[in-house]
Amino acid sequence: MKSLYKNLFSSLLKLRMTENEIAKKYSEQEMRCPVHLSIGQEAAAVGVCSNLELQDQVYSTHRCHSHYLAKGGDLRSMISELYGKRSGCCGGRGGSMHLMDPSVGMMLSLPIVASIIPIAVGAALSLKLKKKKNVISVFFGDAAVEEGVFHESANFASLNKLPIVFVCENNKYSCFTKINERQPSEDITRLAKCHNISNLRMNGNNLINVYEKSKMIIQQIKKKPEPFFLQLDTYRHVEHCGPNSDDNLNYRGKSELNNWLKDDPLENFIKFLKGENEYDQKIVNEINDKIMIEINSAFKFAKNDKFPNPASIKKFVYA
Amino acid sequence: MPKIKRLLSSSEAILEASDQMMKRDNKLILIGEGINDPKGIFGTTSNLFKIYGKDRVIESPISENGITGVSIGLSINGFKVLLIHQRVEFALLSLEQIINNAAKSFYVSNGKHNVPIVIRMVIGRGWGQGPAHSQSLETVFSSTPGLKVIIPSTPYDAKGMLISSIFDPNPVLILEHRWFHFVKGDVPKRIYKTNLKKPNVILKGNDITVVASSYNINEVIFCSKILKNFGISIEIIDLRVLRPLDTEVIFKSVKKTGRLIVFEIGNKIYGVGGEIISMILEKDFNIFKSSPSRIGLPDSPTPSSRALAEKYYPNSSDILKEISKQLNVNVEVQEKIINLLLDKIPENEIDVPNPEFKGPF
Numbered sequence: 001m002k003s004l005y006k007n008l009f010s011s012l013l014k015l016r017m018t019e020n021e022i023a024k025k026y027s028e029q030e031m032r033c034p035v036h037l038s039i040g041q042e043a044a045a046v047g048v049c050s051n052l053e054l055q056d057q058v059y060s061t062h063r064c065h066s067h068y069l070a071k072g073g074d075l076r077s078m079i080s081e082l083y084g085k086r087s088g089c090c091g092g093r094g095g096s097m098h099l100m101d102p103s104v105g106m107m108l109s110l111p112i113v114a115s116i117i118p119i120a121v122g123a124a125l126s127l128k129l130k131k132k133k134n135v136i137s138v139f140f141g142d143a144a145v146e147e148g149v150f151h152e153s154a155n156f157a158s159l160n161k162l163p164i165v166f167v168c169e170n171n172k173y174s175c176f177t178k179i180n181e182r183q184p185s186e187d188i189t190r191l192a193k194c195h196n197i198s199n200l201r202m203n204g205n206n207l208i209n210v211y212e213k214s215k216m217i218i219q220q221i222k223k224k225p226e227p228f229f230l231q232l233d234t235y236r237h238v239e240h241c242g243p244n245s246d247d248n249l250n251y252r253g254k255s256e257l258n259n260w261l262k263d264d265p266l267e268n269f270i271k272f273l274k275g276e277n278e279y280d281q282k283i284v285n286e287i288n289d290k291i292m293i294e295i296n297s298a299f300k301f302a303k304n305d306k307f308p309n310p311a312s313i314k315k316f317v318y319a
Numbered sequence: 320m321p322k323i324k325r326l327l328s329s330s331e332a333i334l335e336a337s338d339q340m341m342k343r344d345n346k347l348i349l350i351g352e353g354i355n356d357p358k359g360i361f362g363t364t365s366n367l368f369k370i371y372g373k374d375r376v377i378e379s380p381i382s383e384n385g386i387t388g389v390s391i392g393l394s395i396n397g398f399k400v401l402l403i404h405q406r407v408e409f410a411l412l413s414l415e416q417i418i419n420n421a422a423k424s425f426y427v428s429n430g431k432h433n434v435p436i437v438i439r440m441v442i443g444r445g446w447g448q449g450p451a452h453s454q455s456l457e458t459v460f461s462s463t464p465g466l467k468v469i470i471p472s473t474p475y476d477a478k479g480m481l482i483s484s485i486f487d488p489n490p491v492l493i494l495e496h497r498w499f500h501f502v503k504g505d506v507p508k509r510i511y512k513t514n515l516k517k518p519n520v521i522l523k524g525n526d527i528t529v530v531a532s533s534y535n536i537n538e539v540i541f542c543s544k545i546l547k548n549f550g551i552s553i554e555i556i557d558l559r560v561l562r563p564l565d566t567e568v569i570f571k572s573v574k575k576t577g578r579l580i581v582f583e584i585g586n587k588i589y590g591v592g593g594e595i596i597s598m599i600l601e602k603d604f605n606i607f608k609s610s611p612s613r614i615g616l617p618d619s620p621t622p623s624s625r626a627l628a629e630k631y632y633p634n635s636s637d638i639l640k641e642i643s644k645q646l647n648v649n650v651e652v653q654e655k656i657i658n659l660l661l662d663k664i665p666e667n668e669i670d671v672p673n674p675e676f677k678g679p680f
Contacts, residue, residue, distance in 0.1 A: 091429030098427050107395065108432065112419055118385045119420065122392020129348075129374060129398070149415070152385025159380065316426045317464050318563075319433035319488035 001280045005273060006287070008050055008207055014291045015042040015066050016266055018075065021295050022065075022082065023243035030303070031082040033095035038066035040205075040237035043265035044169045045070035047210025048137055048230075051218045057105045059120035059138040062097040063169075064109035067139050073101035079298040085305035092308040093316070113174075114140060114147035117166070121153045124162035128225065135221045136164040143174035145191050146182060154195040154227070163225035165217060166192070169204060170233045175240045176251045192229030204232025205265045208272050235260035327506040329471070329499050332478035333363040333439075337401065339510050340485050341371050347485065348393060350377040350386055351403030360403055361441070361500040383409050387416035390436045391424065399485060400436040407440040407494065408451050414459070421490040422465030436491075437484040442584070443496035443534060444632060446670050449623035453497075455533075455585040460492050461561040467491040468561040469515055470584070472536040474504035476559065479513030487515060494561075496534040496584070498672040518559050518568045524552035527578035527642055530569055530595060532558035535582050537676035542638045545659050549652060553642065561591060566598045570606075573599055577608035578645050582638060587615030609645040614638060625670045632669065635660055 001009070019037045026035065038045065045066035049058060052071065060067040068078060074089065081088030082096050090098050097111040107123065110116040120138035127134050144150055145168065157164050168188055172179050179186050192199035200217070204210055210232060217228045239246035247257060273279040327335070341347055349367060351360065355378040359365030368376035379386045383404070390400040404410045410417070417438070424432045442455040461468045467489050471480045477499070484491035518530070522543055531539045536557050543553050554572050573579050579599070581592030592613035599606060614633045622628055639660060643653045667673045 089429075090427055093429055094427045100428060100431070102428075102431055108424070108428070110420060112415060115388070115415060115419060118388020118416065119392040119395075121385070122389035122394075123396050124392075125389060126393050126396035126398055129393075149382075149384045149388065152380070152382035153388065155380055156382060156385055156389060316428075316430045318467075319425050319430075319435075 001273070001278050001283050005278050006283065008046060008211060009269060009273065009284070010287050010291070011046045011050060011070055012042055012207060012266055012269060013287060015045065015069050017291050018069060018295055019065060021299065023238065025299065026243040032084060033082060034241045035082065035096045035243065036063040036241050037236070037238050037243065038063055040264065041169055041171060041234045042066050043207040043210050043269070044167060044204045044232045044234060045139070047207050048165065048167055048214045050211055051215045052105070052137065053134070054105055055132070055134045057107045057123055057134070057136050059107055059116045059123065059136065060099070060109040061113060061116055061140050061144070062109070062111035063141065064097065064099045068099040068101065068106050068109070071101070071106040072104040073099065073106045075294060075298040076301045077101065079302040080305050083302040083305065084307065085302055086308045087301070087305045114144040114150045116140065117144065117150055117153040118156070121157045121162060121164060124157060124164040125160060127163055128160065133222050134163065135218050137167055138164060139167045139169060141174070142168060142170040142172065142179050142188060143182065144168070145188055151191070151195070154192065154197060154229070157227040158195045158197050161226045163221045164227045165214070165221065166197070166227065166229045168229065168231045170231055171236045173236070173240065173252070176249070188231045189229060197227045197229045199229040199231070201231040201233070203263070204234035205263045205268055207265055207269045235263070237261065323505040325506055325508060326503050327474050328501055328503045329474040329477040329495075330362045330501070332474040332506045333481055333495075334365060335506070336478040336481040337364065337367060338370070340482060341367060341375065343510065344399065345375075346397060347399045347401065348375050348377065349401045349403070350379050350390060351405075352379050352381055352409070353405055354378060354403055360405055361497070363500070364403065383412035384416050387413035387421065387438070391416060391420050391434055394434045394436050395424065395432040401439065401485065402436060403439045405441055406452050407442045407454060407456050410438065410440050411456070417460070417466070417490070417492075418463050422463045425489070426465060433488045434490045435488050437481070437493065438490070439493045439495060441497055442494045443498060444621070444628070444670070445497050445672070447623040447625065447628070448621075450620040453621050455494060457494055457561055457585050458589060458591060461564070461591070465490070466562055467515055468494065469559060470494040470532045470561055471559065472499065472533050472557050474502060474506045476513050478506055479511050480515060480559070482510055483512040483515050486512065491515065494533065498534050498676070501672055501677055502537070503677060515560055516563070517565050519557045520554060520568065520572065521557045522553070522555040524554035524576070526551050526553060526576060527580065527645060528554045528556060528569065528572040528576045529580045529582060529638065529642075530556045530558055531582040533584045534676070535584055537673070538635050539582060539638060541664070541675060542635050542642070545639065545656060545663060546642065548659060549656060551642070551646065558591070564594065564598070566595060569595060570599055570602060573606055574603070577606065579607065579611040580638065580641050580645070581611070581613050582633070583613060583615030585616060586618065587613050588618055590615050612641045612645065614641060625668060629669045635664065
């Protein structure tokens with residue numbers, strides 16, 4: 001297996017296995033914060049983040065597990081945060097919607113859907129002012145473009161030619177409300193066009209394609225700074241918030257559901273590897289075992305970790 | 320009064336502080352709507368872009384929430400930002416970024432991301448600005464932990480508190496009264512800080528404590544001069560810092576006088592006065608010799624017409640009446656006080672600054 005494929009596969013599998021484990025353990029009611037799982041949407045995070053250097057930064061939303069891990073965020077700190085423990089990446093002050101690990105450039109995640117976007121644009125402005133050749137990636141969902149601050153941010157980034165990729169993961173639903181009840185078209189690149197921002201819409205469940213396209217985009221931005229808008233159509237496999245399926249509520253059409261569940265990023269990538277004659281079961285097993293050990297160790301660590309000291313409640317209100 | 324060495328208006332003091340800090344720290348960025356236009360936010364940003372360039376003095380699109388987020392993004396990447404709103408009402412569009420992110424990033428990141436941004440917001444009355452152009456909204460901001468909220472009243476503090484705010488590692492919101500920009504006073508040339516922690520006692524007295532802020536201080540000073548003729552001495556406290564609210568100075572003063580009036584810049588109901596009086600009562604239930612009072616804006620939006628504004632804004636005579644009430648001043652003396660007030664106060668329209676209140680102070 002080529003090292004590129006091995007890295008992409010490892011990263012993708014780690015995201016999937018980690019979130020499966022969260023889903024499995026969630027009913028123990030020890031992770032007492034909302035979780036917005038990325039299962040089904042992981043190719044976006046892995047495809048884009050695999051092209052980023054350490055100094056390139058990532059900003060994300062409430063659905064941030066995948067971006068945090070794909071950018072290299074520490075697994076133990078993430079799981080500890082979900083358990084509300086002291087060693088959590090936010091010291092138990094944020095929970096699953098605020099994951100961050102600035103040491104690897106995973107800077108900030110925020111739950112109000114477009115709230116992170118202007119902050120990422122500010123980070124891109126800081127690169128311009130420092131004359132650095134890095135790039136900012138900001139991930140958000142299809143509903144984020146419905147909030148005004150997306151447009152304020154896109155306009156500002158375009159006007160100032162800032163080095164930023166707006167990665168819009170279109171999973172079609174804002175909680176239970178479908179995009180066609182919220183927007184006149186599912187082609188969200190129309191909004192990039194009106195801000196004079198180069199753009200591309202593609203299927204977001206094909207990892208190698210997302211990887212290749214975002215590689216070109218990121219290289220281009222590093223050569224000539226200006227924003228890019230990348231729409232990745234995808235689908236979440238479980239409920240908006242929580243570990244279970246909620247398709248018993250029938251808000252997603254049967255045929256749509258079946259088609260999209262079949263278009264699974266992990267299965268797609270395995271199919272791709274097999275087609276390239278690059279699939280090696282032994283290596284896959286090794287990767288799988290290694291990740292499982294890491295995950296088990298992270299959960300064990302989080303469970304044994306101490307809660308934050310209640311006396312520290314007012315710490316970090318002011319610097 | 321100490322001899323004045325260097326007379327500047329507050330707007331000149333703010334411009335000087337901004338210029339000196341821009342020169343001192345090349346990581347300081349100015350951003351705002353209209354900051355590079357010919358009027359330069361009451362003259363407080365005039366021509367700075369010509370000295371420091373448009374990369375550091377950024378004329379912004381009309382995107383209040385957006386540029387607040389941009390400022391936070393800059394600040395967690397090594398910059399300091401001074402963001403300016405020509406009217407506080409524009410900042411309402413950025414409450415999402417201010418309250419969710421500026422105020423909480425340091426906390427939620429467990430101390431990893433502090434947000435050193437300063438947001439100047441112009442408040443206050445004048446020339447029929449009306450319901451959505453002359454509010455102060457101080458409690459909207461002051462109720463959020465993680466923010467510092469300050470409200471200077473003198474040119475000396477205008478400069479010193481702005482410099483302290485820029486040095487401060489936290490988000491600091493500055494409420495600047497429109498008319499305070501014209502007030503003149505002594506301002507040293509050097510870079511100096513004044514504290515962002517405490518109110519100042521600006522006049523010592525024994526009979527009653529009057530807490531006020533911003534432009535209202537001038538009304539209270541005016542009252543103190545009149546009351547002196549009647550042997551009534553008031554202690555005046557300039558509130559200066561709305562958050563974190565330190566009531567120690569006020570508590571000590573009330574402990575001495577036993578009486579308190581809080582003269583609000585904003586609405587009386589759900590105002591700063593209610594908070595101050597509660598905090599004092601929580602410390603000492605028996606502290607007051609008479610019921611404390613709040614003077615603030617009535618429970619209606621701000622009208623535009625000067626005929627309505629006349630009744631809307633409390634003034635010196637309202638303060639004098641309240642003081643007389645608390646001190647049980649007899650009716651005859653009360654009349655004399657009001658007559659002296661009418662005698663002393665210049666004929667003045669409600670919608671322009673009182674010429675008596677321009678200083679120098």
